[in-house]
Amino acid sequence: MTSLPEQAPKTKLGLVIDLDICVGCQACAVHCKEWNIAGHSGPLPDNEPYGADPSGVWFNRIHTFELVDDETGDSRTVYFPKSCLHCEDAPCVTVCPTGASYKREEDGIVLVNADTCIGCKLCSWACPYGAREYDDDEGVMKKCTLCIDRIYNETLPEDTRVPACVSTCPAGARHFGDLGDPESEVSLLVAARGGYDLMPEQGTKPVNQYLPPRPKKVPAEPLAAPRLTRDDDPGEAGLLARWVDKMLSR
């Protein structure tokens, strides 16, 4: 059924991505691909990975943006990971003609059923965020599964039952949890840091939240570069060196 669940899911599993911390190392993208190539929606196409024209499906992509303040000319670089936001009002789900795209009632995860997808691609047109990539080999649509095969996987040690991208981030820029529970760690983090929606005007109500980069710390006094040479100040040199300096400086 591609209508959204009648009861909006109470549990809203999703990610919180901290743009202040992300260093753009791509580790989450690589681990996402590595896990999912054999996961719920695997295999993922991976053509000519070391060739001249590589192509393939990835669920997580890291963009790099520069924000330039028009007035001060001040600029900052922001690394920007993007994967499915598991939207509450997911347009990708309602446009699907077959029911292959669906939103789970129990936890709000948006998935594609590869056995019923006809590969019409309409869902990828409907997603404003570019979170769906078409698998040419299998003729079906693919997307982030929120690592459904990790987070509920009882064969994994309990503390590792988090999405691959979250587990792997060396900087701790990705968090996973229930954004429907206002007391959850992720909800408290979002509240404390002012988490926000991407493209709220598209009306998708994304579950995933982004945490803004913290304000840049600008020192009150401009820092002077440390002196590298001491040609004008022999004060700290030894007695002999000072005498030579004095003789030669005449």
Added chain:
Amino acid sequence: MHPAKSVIFFTTASGAGYGLLFWLGLYGSLGLLPAGAWFAVVGFGLALILVTAGLISSTFHLGHPERAWRALSQWRSSWLSREGVAAIVTYVPAGLYGLAWLIVGSGTGWMVILGLLTALACVATVICTSMIYGSLKAIPAWHTGWTPAAYLVFAAMSGAVLLSLLGHLWRLPTVLVTDITALVAIAAGALVKFGYWHAIARAAPTSTAESATGLGTAATATRGKVRLIDPPHTMDNYLLTEMGYRVARKHATVLRDIVWAAAFVLPLGCVFVALLAAGVGGMVFATLAVLSMAVGLAIERWLFFAEAKHVVTLYYGESAA
């Protein structure tokens, strides 16, 4: 958006087919098409072939054409699904009406109901087709009332030109009515296309690189403009080939001129000459109108895709969409 050939053929061919069926249903019921069995065979045959060829070609771009039947299940939420259902339902009154016409001729009492039902089903199907595109908020150039208006009027216009040709071929006594219908429909089509192009040129952007990232907005308490300095992948991926397609501005201008000429001005002139010429001259000019419009509408549909910008491009260097 990437203009897929199968989708361009599907929407223009099935549009013309539903347009012709619409006029056969409406004018047949009004007694404006006094013609016999052969007219029914060719008229309904042509319309149903166009519609069916369009529908079949639309399955060519599917990853799993053999599962296409599944697309009929989600009519509660999906316009694509509704279109499939409406297209199949339309065959019922259209087929019965064509058959009845074959057997008892046009315009008798009870057949009026079938004719009007056929016309109504055609309108419903074309609306569903248009809303597949019109409902997509992520493509602001399509997410406007002009989209259903354009699909409806272009279907009516291409159907009317076909009907005018049939009118000349059969030397119908009512050929003046079918010619004038075509002229009015073409004029309406030109108005709608002008209105659409005017509207999308003036529309304020729905989303920006700033709203897409939150950077430079109140959400992050920052100011300024966002610029992509490093894309996430070195080669085009699916998103860029499917959604990142852009037609060069100078080509778009030339192509729009060709659309004006081929889809509107030439057919208008040809139908007008046909109206005056009648006889063999009428047949020739009515045929020219059909051919010219086919070319014009195919390019129009190509532009409808190629000129539409998807908001995902905001993550790939575009600043507004």
